Amino acid sequence: MRKAEKNYFLYHDINAISELIQLGKEEYKAIQAEKEYIFPNLGRKTYEDLMTKFKQYVDLASSIQESRPLGPDFKLRFRTLGHELTRLFELLLKQERRNVNRIILFNISTLIVALAFILLVQLVFWQYFFRLIIKELGNIEPLIKKVSQGRFHEVAVSSVPSHDEIGIAIEAITNMARELEKRESALMQSGKLASLGVLISGVVHELGNPLNNISLMAQGYLSLYDMMGDEEKKHYMEDILSQTERIQKIMHNLLDFSRQKKTEMVEHDPGEVVERSIGLVINHIKLANVKLHKSIEAGLPPIVMDAPQIEQVLINLFVNAIQAMPNGGDLFVEVSKDQKNEAVVIKVRDTGSGIPKDLLPNVFDPFFSTKGTKGTGLGLSVSYGILRQHNGEISVESEEGHGTTFIITLPCHREQEGEGDAE
Amino acid sequence: MPNEIIIIDDEKIVCTMCKKVLDAEGYQVETFTDSVQALERIKEKRFDVVITDLKMENVDGMDILREVNERYPDTKVIMLTAYATLDAAIEAIREKIFDFFPKPVKIEDLKTAIKKALEG
Numbered sequence: 001m002r003k004a005e006k007n008y009f010l011y012h013d014i015n016a017i018s019e020l021i022q023l024g025k026e027e028y029k030a031i032q033a034e035k036e037y038i039f040p041n042l043g044r045k046t047y048e049d050l051m052t053k054f055k056q057y058v059d060l061a062s063s064i065q066e067s068r069p070l071g072p073d074f075k076l077r078f079r080t081l082g083h084e085l086t087r088l089f090e091l092l093l094k095q096e097r098r099n100v101n102r103i104i105l106f107n108i109s110t111l112i113v114a115l116a117f118i119l120l121v122q123l124v125f126w127q128y129f130f131r132l133i134i135k136e137l138g139n140i141e142p143l144i145k146k147v148s149q150g151r152f153h154e155v156a157v158s159s160v161p162s163h164d165e166i167g168i169a170i171e172a173i174t175n176m177a178r179e180l181e182k183r184e185s186a187l188m189q190s191g192k193l194a195s196l197g198v199l200i201s202g203v204v205h206e207l208g209n210p211l212n213n214i215s216l217m218a219q220g221y222l223s224l225y226d227m228m229g230d231e232e233k234k235h236y237m238e239d240i241l242s243q244t245e246r247i248q249k250i251m252h253n254l255l256d257f258s259r260q261k262k263t264e265m266v267e268h269d270p271g272e273v274v275e276r277s278i279g280l281v282i283n284h285i286k287l288a289n290v291k292l293h294k295s296i297e298a299g300l301p302p303i304v305m306d307a308p309q310i311e312q313v314l315i316n317l318f319v320n321a322i323q324a325m326p327n328g329g330d331l332f333v334e335v336s337k338d339q340k341n342e343a344v345v346i347k348v349r350d351t352g353s354g355i356p357k358d359l360l361p362n363v364f365d366p367f368f369s370t371k372g373t374k375g376t377g378l379g380l381s382v383s384y385g386i387l388r389q390h391n392g393e394i395s396v397e398s399e400e401g402h403g404t405t406f407i408i409t410l411p412c413h414r415e416q417e418g419e420g421d422a423e
Numbered sequence: 424m425p426n427e428i429i430i431i432d433d434e435k436i437v438c439t440m441c442k443k444v445l446d447a448e449g450y451q452v453e454t455f456t457d458s459v460q461a462l463e464r465i466k467e468k469r470f471d472v473v474i475t476d477l478k479m480e481n482v483d484g485m486d487i488l489r490e491v492n493e494r495y496p497d498t499k500v501i502m503l504t505a506y507a508t509l510d511a512a513i514e515a516i517r518e519k520i521f522d523f524f525p526k527p528v529k530i531e532d533l534k535t536a537i538k539k540a541l542e543g
Contacts, residue, residue, distance in 0.1 A: 205478060208505025208526045213436040215527030220440045223530065224447065239436060287478050287506055 024058040041095040050088045057081040136166040150388040152181035206283040210243040267302040270344045277314035289328030297336040309386045316379040317348040324352025349405040355398040425451045431461040432476040458482040477504035499540035
């Protein structure tokens with residue numbers, strides 16, 4: 001419209017006025033149609049001002065077209081109205097822009113809120129799932145702990161594991177524990193048989209003596225028969241019987257030691273277990289010119305243990321000590337409570353050759369041996385496994401040329417970690 | 424004067440049985456189940472024959488054999504053992520043992536060995 005106005009005043013183009021009127025009428029109608037929308041943007045007063053001025057502007061243009069008298073300040077009025085209309089339209093445009101910006105801002109805010117909401121829902125959802133997964137993983141954790149501690153027989157789940165990945169993992173861990181238990185049991189048996197082999201020479205001597213006694217009694221009985229009274233003859237037979245009982249006891253001890261038994265954790269007096277173990281090797285100790293120094297503290301607390309396994313550990317340590325002193329020596333066995341009264345400590349010390357410093361860290365490794373072909377390298381590694389199953393410890397201190405000390409620690413109260421694991 | 428014999432074995436039955444049989448043969452017999460005490464006795468008195476076990480606590484048969492050989496070269500030592508290894512026998516022979524019997528011992532063999540020892 002303002003372009004047509006300009007063309008008229010600059011070039012006196014009467015067609016520009018027709019164009020202006022045409023455009024003005026169309027625009028007027030359009031603004032009227034959008035009245036509801038423009039009202040809130042400009043306010044009623046400004047809207048009415050715009051409409052009045054628009055009408056006056058078009059009316060002035062119609063006066064030109066119809067060649068009506070225009071008055072002296074016609075051009076000024078026409079131009080002023082044009083300016084006024086431009087200003088009002090710009091105001092409308094500005095307001096419109098502001099509205100568009102507001103809508104965009106609103107949409108962005110809505111989008112952000114929606115995204116935040118979705119994120120929150122996802123978070124809650126994932127947390128729920130994570131908790132489910134972690135709860136399931138919580139069932140696995142104690143099983144793995146037991147496997148790492150070597151308590152394979154305790155690895156069991158009370159309920160049938162689910163058929164998902166976690167269930168499959170639990171089943172795999174349980175199977176692994178069974179397999180490890182079988183292998184460890186076989187390893188322990190190998191270690192036990194190795195100790196047994198070493199014990200044989202002592203056993204031969206131990207059996208040889210009662211056999212000799214029986215033989216001598218029988219020979220004496222026959223040769224002195226005529227000179228003996230009934231009481232003396234009876235006494236001979238009783239002595240022979242007691243010697244057969246002695247042989248039986250040795251055989252029983254050996255069989256007991258060699259037999260593979262199921263792990264049985266019950267309370268035992270640690271002093272008695274040490275005494276029994278010494279009993280099995282006492283002849284071996286004597287034969288090797290080793291002097292035994294035994295010190296067992298009175299009033300030791302009972303220890304929950306698998307006694308044959310602990311005996312196996314001790315016998316192994318005694319045999320190692322004896323072998324470390326080929327020319328005889330001293331074997332010290334001390335059993336005492338620890339300072340805190342929470343464990344029983346068994347020390348087995350020899351005055352033998354000692355273990356070189358660089359080999360010390362390896363002594364509990366399977367198949368590691370300092371005895372060459374004489375050792376299987378199983379004894380100490382099996383002992384280590386046994387102590388671990390008892391929540392106990394075995395450690396070594398040694399000085400080359402002065403001897404070695406093995407220290408066994410057995411806790412008085414076994415940790416009940418297994419409780420409530422398999423819910 | 425009867426021949427004097429000392430028997431050293433930590434098994435009491437060996438001591439009592441051998442003493443009974445050898446007493447009946449007319450020998451003068453002393454027995455010791457503690458080898459330390461036996462060694463002390465040997466240091467103060469000479470015996471014609473010493474019968475000793477090989478493996479004993481504190482003082483063993485080889486210690487007895489060495490002590491006897493050093494003090495009384497004419498005394499014969501007969502060794503008994505339930506631990507009859509070749510190494511033990513060789514070591515005993517080197518130390519001039521008179522006879523060496525693995526357990527169980529036959530009393531007749533022992534009696535023969537004592538007779539031979541006293542003759543020689």
